[in-house]
Amino acid sequence: MQYRRLKTKTFVKLISLFFVFLLATGFKANDLTTPLKNGRLLFKNPYDGYSLELPQGASIDISDSYKKTEIDLGDTNLKVFIDNFSDKDYLEYRDYSLLGIKANTLEHKIKSEGGMILSEKEAYKISFTRPELGKVEGDKNKYLIVFVKLGEKKALTFMAKSSNEINEEELMKIFESFKENVNKIDKPVRRVEKKFTFQNENLLGGENLSEQTQRMYIDSFLTKGTKWGIFLNSFWKDSKVSDFSDYINYDLDYMLLYHGPDSYAGELDLAIDYCKNKGKFLEYTFQPEYKSGLNQTYEILQGKFDSKIRELGKSIANKKYPTMFRLSNEMNGDWCCYSAYNTCLDADIYLELYNYFYKIFEEEGANKYLIYIFNPNGRSFPDFTYNHESLYRPDKDKYDIVGLTLYNTGTYYPDENWETFDELYKDLYDYVDKNYDRPMMITEFSSSITGGDKMAWTEDMFKSIANYPKIKLAIWFSGTDYDAFGNPARIYNIDEPKELLDVFKKYLGKSLDKEESI
Missing domain, CATH: 3.20.20.80 (Glycosidases)
Structure with a gap:
């Protein structure tokens, strides 16, 4: 039994080292998906410690700062944010974020909003549009945002936008599949590299x-x-x-x-x-x-x-x-x-x-x-x-x-x-x-x-x-x-x-x- 426990610890350590290696060698978030028997993809985010089930063909990008997980679903863009608060709580976060959306009554047109239960968790959903931005190629001006209470001082936010009508049924399948079931790994710094260097009185790269x-x-x-x-x-x-x-x-x-x-x-x-x-x-x-x-x-x-x-x-x-x-x-x-x-x-x-x-x-x-x-x-x-x-x-x-x-x-x-x-x-x-x-x-x-x-x-x-x-x-x-x-x-x-x-x-x-x- 002792040998088996040591073996498990060694395996976990090797997995963590593998993720670090992937990061150092051009790791892509799509490497964190595996196919499921139900025809969907299981995505595991090892930085925030959660998983989601996504449709086939979904493309995933985790920002350099690890603050944002972005999922491309074809005509729909989905962003996932996790917040842990020290001096605020879930309700303060939700209500304050809604103020910014709802204050602009001339340009933000709310279609529906209200509380809900999402996988036995308190949540709030708002659907709205903003003006189309004609100078933005493929502009997505229709939004669905869902705030989910993960704890008194922890919140999950789904922010979806599309140029077409939001497929709320498909999105809710993704939202309901959220599970905090992934072991976290460290977040190595991805530093923005130098743009110019100065050598022999010349600006290289300029x-x-x-x-x-x-x-x-x-x-x-x-x-x-x-x-x-x-x-x-x-x-x-x-x-x-x-x-x-x-x-x-x-x-x-x-x-x-x-x-x-x-x-x-x-x-x-x-x-x-x-x-x-x-x-x-x-x-x-x-x-x-x-x-x-x-x-x-x-x-x-x-x-x-x-x-x-x-x-x-x-x-x-x-x-x-x-x-x-x-x-x-x-x-x-x-x-x-x-x-x-x-x-x-x-x-x-x-x-x-x-x-x-x-x-x-x-x-x-x-x-x-x-x-x-x-x-x-x-x-x-x-x-x-x-x-x-x-x-x-x-x-x-x-x-x-x-x-x-x-x-x-x-x-x-x-x-x-x-x-x-x-x-x-x-x-x-x-x-x-x-x-x-x-x-x-x-x-x-x-x-x-x-x-x-x-x-x-x-x-x-x-x-x-x-x-x-x-x-x-x-x-x-x-x-x-x-x-x-x-x-x-x-x-x-x-x-x-x-x-x-x-x-x-x-x-x-x-x-x-x-x-x-x-």
């Missing part, structure tokens, strides 16, 4: 970029130390950037411009011209929003802003000047109309938006002058699996930098805390460093003035940021957030208090020499 853009990338992201820039609204109109730079004895050479579908396109020309004339560089940010109750993300993918997007692409191509491009940042924040929370729990829509811009800019000749930034928020809101940053991750060849964003928001609002730079950025930096082999930049950040000592916070920040060598660029957001009544809520200005500029001068004003390349 052949599609203009020579000047390659040089800008090298100087900005492949050198020692952290460079600094600033957000000032309409910075090209006044002398504040020069005034601040002169005072702190440091050239703030990186500017930030926000844009949207309704913004004046000529602002981009003005911003690039300013940077070109002053030897600075622009971080150009484009953000759709809600307008008259309609989600501009959907409208863009219906072609309603094609002429505007092409005009922007032409401007960049005509200027022939290196520019950083950040499309729809903080997509894992529920305040963004392009977040999965606001687009049917479907992060694919963000990827379609990203690819659509990339395609148009490529056609207009803009991409050879652009450094693309992928910039999730540093924390996901809501912190649910379908909203994990990795589900929004573009193709690895379509972005060059990973952007980081977290603010010390202060304590103006009761649910916010005063946080040090390390409290904000240490875990985020370690996570990105573990999962991405890319340079990082803080695309925007600052400290509020309410709830603590802003000057002490900034001094501590300068001491701490030296411990984050892959952060190559940081943009200080100099502005004010206002509450619903128009009162200043978060005062982020670089000159409030005015003595704050002395802290910047202390740490940045020592030298304006260019950093050496590494």
Whole structure:
């Protein structure tokens, strides 16, 4: 008997090693299916510990972060998410996720919804449609989502979408076959590989970029130390950037411009011209929003802003000047109309938006002058699996930098805390460093003035940021957030208090020499 027990343990160990080997040698999720006597396929997910019975011909993909299992059923796409909560429960998860779907009454048309029992488990089903996105090939705009309670703090979510009427009977067979009966194995990290390398003063892999853009990338992201820039609204109109730079004895050479579908396109020309004339560089940010109750993300993918997007692409191509491009940042924040929370729990829509811009800019000749930034928020809101940053991750060849964003928001609002730079950025930096082999930049950040000592916070920040060598660029957001009544809520200005500029001068004003390349 002892021999047989040892043999069983050895077998389990060998199976685990086999899965690790498969991962290291190009493992595909379809290797985890076996045919059943009933003509269906048994799929075992060894990362989340469950099995499903699927129809013949189903194709399976497990995301690099293991957060999403995606099943192709022909005309229907099915995604499976598992959530384990520490500070929430199943009902909070279900109800909050439904809010994002149901809030958009103009574009999300609910066909049916209600509670149900699924294989003796509490569940909730909602069926609805969203507008067709004519610029998305094979767009699937009909949805069936089922939330299943696996425990007080554990939830299973099925999210199915199709371009045809949902075959609910077939899907329910799959849902009812769910069993937590698979031994789990470890999830080795699948790190996003490096895009560019720097050798003998050349940017290897950057052949599609203009020579000047390659040089800008090298100087900005492949050198020692952290460079600094600033957000000032309409910075090209006044002398504040020069005034601040002169005072702190440091050239703030990186500017930030926000844009949207309704913004004046000529602002981009003005911003690039300013940077070109002053030897600075622009971080150009484009953000759709809600307008008259309609989600501009959907409208863009219906072609309603094609002429505007092409005009922007032409401007960049005509200027022939290196520019950083950040499309729809903080997509894992529920305040963004392009977040999965606001687009049917479907992060694919963000990827379609990203690819659509990339395609148009490529056609207009803009991409050879652009450094693309992928910039999730540093924390996901809501912190649910379908909203994990990795589900929004573009193709690895379509972005060059990973952007980081977290603010010390202060304590103006009761649910916010005063946080040090390390409290904000240490875990985020370690996570990105573990999962991405890319340079990082803080695309925007600052400290509020309410709830603590802003000057002490900034001094501590300068001491701490030296411990984050892959952060190559940081943009200080100099502005004010206002509450619903128009009162200043978060005062982020670089000159409030005015003595704050002395802290910047202390740490940045020592030298304006260019950093050496590494």
